[in-house]
Amino acid sequence: MALLLRKIALVFVFIYSVSISLISVFGRPATFVEDFRVTWSENHIRQIEGGRAIQLVLDRYAGCGFASKRKYLFGRVSMKIKLVPGDSAGTVTAFYMNSDTDTVRDELDFEFLGNRTGQPYTVQTNVFAHGKGDREQRVNLWFDPAADFHTYSIFWNHHHIVFYVDDVPIRVYKNSGRVPYPTSQPMGVYSTLWEADDWATRGGLEKIDWSKAPFYAYYKDFDIEGCTVPGPGNCATNPSNWWETINYQALSAIEARKYRWVRLNHMIYDYCTDRSRYPVAPPECTAGI
Numbered sequence: 001m002a003l004l005l006r007k008i009a010l011v012f013v014f015i016y017s018v019s020i021s022l023i024s025v026f027g028r029p030a031t032f033v034e035d036f037r038v039t040w041s042e043n044h045i046r047q048i049e050g051g052r053a054i055q056l057v058l059d060r061y062a063g064c065g066f067a068s069k070r071k072y073l074f075g076r077v078s079m080k081i082k083l084v085p086g087d088s089a090g091t092v093t094a095f096y097m098n099s100d101t102d103t104v105r106d107e108l109d110f111e112f113l114g115n116r117t118g119q120p121y122t123v124q125t126n127v128f129a130h131g132k133g134d135r136e137q138r139v140n141l142w143f144d145p146a147a148d149f150h151t152y153s154i155f156w157n158h159h160h161i162v163f164y165v166d167d168v169p170i171r172v173y174k175n176s177g178r179v180p181y182p183t184s185q186p187m188g189v190y191s192t193l194w195e196a197d198d199w200a201t202r203g204g205l206e207k208i209d210w211s212k213a214p215f216y217a218y219y220k221d222f223d224i225e226g227c228t229v230p231g232p233g234n235c236a237t238n239p240s241n242w243w244e245t246i247n248y249q250a251l252s253a254i255e256a257r258k259y260r261w262v263r264l265n266h267m268i269y270d271y272c273t274d275r276s277r278y279p280v281a282p283p284e285c286t287a288g289i
């Protein structure tokens with residue numbers, strides 16, 4: 001009997017260690033604390049579902065934020081997020097990568113701008129390369145992002161940067177060789193929930209309604225696959241990383257069709273066509289996809 005129990009225990013230890021090694025290969029941490037740390041107001045971030053998901057809280061006193069423990073050079077970061085429901089006007093939930101290098105910083109941003117109940121959420125994206133941003137695009141979401149979890153991903157390789165909402169590319173920034181492009185600075189992964197009612201909703205006209213506070217956003221299924229820095233020195237230039245392989249060097253035909261659909265039907269602002277800011281469209285705007 002004792003022997004049998006020991007055998008069963010050994011089998012479990014074996015299964016457990018196999019699953020641990022799979023987790024590290026595929027970059028999906030089992031829990032939030034494996035890959036992330038709280039950067040702003042510890043008491044406004046709650047771990048739920050045994051640490052596999054978190055709840056972010058915004059109230060009159062504070063918002064909150066978290067960041068990855070490591071930095072990454074190329075790869076894909078994705079999370080499932082459920083945004084603040086109902087009257088979320090004036091709230092901003094952000095999910096971004098940032099090199100934290102002051103004047104030469106690289107940054108890839110998703111910002112979810114809340115709205116009055118029943119009005120569409122806006123996703124603003126921005127790309128900073130070598131310290132210069134001012135590349136805002138805005139898309140109104142075609143579903144209610146507070147009703148369910150949806151996957152938001154930032155994909156980054158030597159060929160392009162793609163922002164995805166589920167499997168729909170909403171933005172492509174192509175490394176055409178003629179544009180500033182992040183290629184050497186590793187970036188950390190960040191998220192925050194905060195109040196920005198001076199600009200977020202209808203340009204600041206709609207104010208936050210504190211009687212609806214606290215506001216909650218939820219995150220789960222954290223997934224970072226990329227080259228960690230510090231880490232193996234040749235990782236970032238290794239052409240056999242899956243994110244560098246042939247199928248990921250440009251959008252597929254299906255993705256290109258979805259991308260055109262978003263731009264035609266849901267894009268509400270594009271700096272590329274804002275002639276008051278850019279009398280001549282910047283070079284990345286004519287690089288194609």
Ligand SMILES: *[C@@H]1O[C@H](CO)[C@@H](O)[C@H](O)[C@H]1NC(C)=O
Nearest residue numbers: 113115119120122200201202
């Ligand atoms: C909020 O809703 C208004 C009215 O539908 C819309 O014009 C706007 O783009 C939406 N998003 C934000 C962030 O204001």
